[in-house]
Amino acid sequence: MAAFGTAAGRPLQGRGGSPGFRFTLYALFSVVIMYLDQRAHYLEHVRYVLQAAVYPLQVAVNSPPTAWRWFRESVQTREQLRAENARLRNEQRNLELLAMRYDALARENGELRGLRDALPPVAERWLPAEIINIQQSTLRHRLLIDRGATNGVFKGQAVLDDRGLIGQTTHVGPWSAEVILITDPEHAVPVRVERTGLRTIAVGGGDASSLALPYLPQNADIRVGDLLLTSGLGGVFPEGYPVAKVTEVHRDAVQPLAQVRAAALSHIDGDTEVMLVWFREGHPAAPAPAVGSSGDLPRGNAALQPLAAPHRAPAAPPPAQPITQPAAPRSTTATTPRATPKPASAAAPAPAPAAEAPAAEAPPPQAASPDAPPPSPSDSPPRAMGNP
Amino acid sequence: MKVLTVAGVRLRMLLTALIALILTVLPLPMWLDVLRPAFLVLTVLYWSINLPRAGGIGLGFACGLLLDVFQGPVLGEHALALSIVAYIAVREHQRIRSKPAFQQSLLVLAALVVYEFVAFSIDGWTGHPVTSPLRWLHALTGAIVWPPVAALLSYSSEGRLT
Numbered sequence: 001m002a003a004f005g006t007a008a009g010r011p012l013q014g015r016g017g018s019p020g021f022r023f024t025l026y027a028l029f030s031v032v033i034m035y036l037d038q039r040a041h042y043l044e045h046v047r048y049v050l051q052a053a054v055y056p057l058q059v060a061v062n063s064p065p066t067a068w069r070w071f072r073e074s075v076q077t078r079e080q081l082r083a084e085n086a087r088l089r090n091e092q093r094n095l096e097l098l099a100m101r102y103d104a105l106a107r108e109n110g111e112l113r114g115l116r117d118a119l120p121p122v123a124e125r126w127l128p129a130e131i132i133n134i135q136q137s138t139l140r141h142r143l144l145i146d147r148g149a150t151n152g153v154f155k156g157q158a159v160l161d162d163r164g165l166i167g168q169t170t171h172v173g174p175w176s177a178e179v180i181l182i183t184d185p186e187h188a189v190p191v192r193v194e195r196t197g198l199r200t201i202a203v204g205g206g207d208a209s210s211l212a213l214p215y216l217p218q219n220a221d222i223r224v225g226d227l228l229l230t231s232g233l234g235g236v237f238p239e240g241y242p243v244a245k246v247t248e249v250h251r252d253a254v255q256p257l258a259q260v261r262a263a264a265l266s267h268i269d270g271d272t273e274v275m276l277v278w279f280r281e282g283h284p285a286a287p288a289p290a291v292g293s294s295g296d297l298p299r300g301n302a303a304l305q306p307l308a309a310p311h312r313a314p315a316a317p318p319p320a321q322p323i324t325q326p327a328a329p330r331s332t333t334a335t336t337p338r339a340t341p342k343p344a345s346a347a348a349p350a351p352a353p354a355a356e357a358p359a360a361e362a363p364p365p366q367a368a369s370p371d372a373p374p375p376s377p378s379d380s381p382p383r384a385m386g387n388p
Numbered sequence: 389m390k391v392l393t394v395a396g397v398r399l400r401m402l403l404t405a406l407i408a409l410i411l412t413v414l415p416l417p418m419w420l421d422v423l424r425p426a427f428l429v430l431t432v433l434y435w436s437i438n439l440p441r442a443g444g445i446g447l448g449f450a451c452g453l454l455l456d457v458f459q460g461p462v463l464g465e466h467a468l469a470l471s472i473v474a475y476i477a478v479r480e481h482q483r484i485r486s487k488p489a490f491q492q493s494l495l496v497l498a499a500l501v502v503y504e505f506v507a508f509s510i511d512g513w514t515g516h517p518v519t520s521p522l523r524w525l526h527a528l529t530g531a532i533v534w535p536p537v538a539a540l541l542s543y544s545s546e547g548r549l550t
Contacts, residue, residue: 019445023475026449030471033453033464038514043463050457058458061410134415135459138422138520139511142459186461186516206520208418 048149051173058144058176062132069272122238125278127151129159131271132176138206141184143167145274148175153276156236160275164242164265165189165230169276179274182243183209183264191243192231196221199231202244205261208269211244213260218251220258228262238279397442400544404431405451413458422522425530427537428455429503432470433496434541436477437484448474461516469506473499489535497531 036042133144147153149172159166159179167181180187184204191213192199198220202211216222226246232239244262251258408427416424428451436444452467460466476499477484484495504527 019440019475019478022445023471023478026445026471027468030449030452030464030468033467034462034510034514037463047457047463050453050463054454054457057406057410057454058413061413062415065415133413135413136415136418136421138418138522139516140459140461 047171048173051148051171051176051178055173055176058133062144122279123277124280127153127276127278128273129177129276130273134268136208136268139185141167141181141187141204142170143179143181143268143274145177145179145276146175147276148173148177150174151276152278153177158237158241158277158279160241160277161266161268161271161273162275163267164244165237166266166268166271166274168236181268182266183207183211189237189243190231190233191228192239193222194227194229195223196226198222199233202228202262209264209267210247211262211264213246213262214257216258216260218256218258220260222246222249222258222260224249394442397439401435401439401442401447404435404541404544405447409451409454409458412455422525423529424526425533425537426500426503426526428452429470429473429500430496430530430534430537431541432474433477433499434538436474437481438542440478440481444474444478445471461511462514465507465510465514468510469503472506473503476502492538493531493534496534497527500527500530503527 033043037047127147129145129147131143132146135142135144143159143166145159153169153172155169155172157169159168165182167179167184167187169177170180171178182189182202182204183206185206187204188201189211190199191202198216200213200215200220202213205212213222213228224246228243228246230237230239230241230243242265244264246260246262248261249258250260405428408431411427412424432444432448432451435442435447448470449467452465452470453463455466455470456463480495484492487495501524504523508523
């Protein structure tokens with residue numbers, strides 16, 4: 001032990017001055033970082049580098065669950081494997097049978113709408129990605145996946161699994177990307193009720209798999225069991241992908257809004273892989289740019305209009321024989337043409353036929369009120385008209 | 389009595405902090421996640437109390453920044469919170485060190501509450517949801533596991549330092 005008061009005996013003497021000084025320095029630095037990250041988004045590059053730096057750590061963190069999964073898979077018995085094989089075979093046959101009529105239906109749909117040839121599917125390219133890490137606390141629902149900028153992943157890309165929507169990418173690193181789930185309380189996805197075409201916004205509910213629909217009026221036509229699809233607004237998700245099923249509808253006479261909750265269809269707990277999707281640019285069902293879609297809401301639900309003539313980009317030639325259009329108010333001036341989530345015969349592989357059903361049998365658009373979330377049109381006209 | 393070199397201590401600090409970081413971000417089921425103690429804060433606290441001149445504040449800042457990359461809504465949030473906690477611990481290290489285990493746990497609880505409060509306020513200011521009251525549970529479980537964690541960490545820092 002050296003004498004007190006001299007620096008010689010203190011091998012760990014701080015080099016950067018007194019604790020107070022250093023603390024001030026670090027605190028200032030943190031505040032500057034926070035400001036830059038929050039207000040100005042100057043730190044995308046820093047985040048990119050940091051995310052690359054912690055990637056090995058993230059892989060290491062996930063290694064125990066991965067090892068456990070691998071262990072469990074490797075000790076599966078022959079019978080289990082055979083049973084799974086049989087199940088998968090069965091599933092594949094069913095899917096093939098479903099897909100057999102798909103092309104014919106898509107073409108028929110296109111003909112009915114007056115398109116000369118059916119549109120190609122909106123999804124252009126798929127990329128499976130493995131989940132590296134899952135964060136599910138009450139305030140944060142995030143995934144980390146093992147695809148990043150080197151695979152062409154971009155910020156705000158839609159992520160799906162085989163049952164429905166999972167979320168979108170928020171931070172993209174070189175080899176990894178962070179995905180915010182639709183159940184995260186900070187996430188909101190524009191949806192449409194499949195049965196009625198009613199559009200609203202689904203916000204993450206905070207627990208494992210629930211969403212809340214906080215902006216529906218008392219008299220909104222929504223029931224338990226209704227399927228929610230993406231509405232195509234908002235500029236991230238294309239139209240027509242399944243999101244959630246309504247599980248709870250409370251109508252409290254005192255409250256102006258109904259309390260509706262829904263359960264997400266995707267199942268993060270069981271997934272080890274998710275799908276990244278690239279969408280065709282300029283496809284009518286592709287996500288509309290967020291800037292242009294601001295003018296979309298006041299027009300009511302575009303899916304409710306009688307779809308006689310297809311609405312196309314100005315560059316495209318007119319259809320062969322334009323069907324006479326009923327005098328429906330169609331204000332297409334507000335947005336760019338591809339902002340209208342119009343026909344999309346082939347919007348989504350699975351839900352396409354069902355998704356278009358409400359559009360086909362919907363009444364003329366007088367029911368759609370010009371402001372506020374569009375009220376329900378078809379099933380309960382008196383209630384829908386009573387409270388705009 | 390063994391005297392550690394600066395490099396040796398730094399290495400130990402970094403290693404323990406790395407382990408704590410892994411424990412903090414390890415994926416857990418939701419009900420366990422609610423109870424998960426903030427191991428990283430405990431580690432930074434330990435080093436700041438027991439080796440106040442070894443750079444606990446810098447360690448807190450660096451670990452916090454890493455944690456932010458993992459799960460911070462804004463870069464710098466946990467960095468600031470951990471720097472504050474480390475600074476308090478460095479300033480009060482003599483008072484904390486001389487207390488018996490139970491009272492130490494209470495002081496650690498106070499430090500963890502400060503940490504959560506800073507994170508909570510920054511969440512609020514930056515417009516992220518702060519609705520869950522369950523986040524304060526981390527502080528409680530952290531204080532409960534403080535004695536064993538401190539005992540474990542003292543294994544890694546055996547040898548007396550001025």
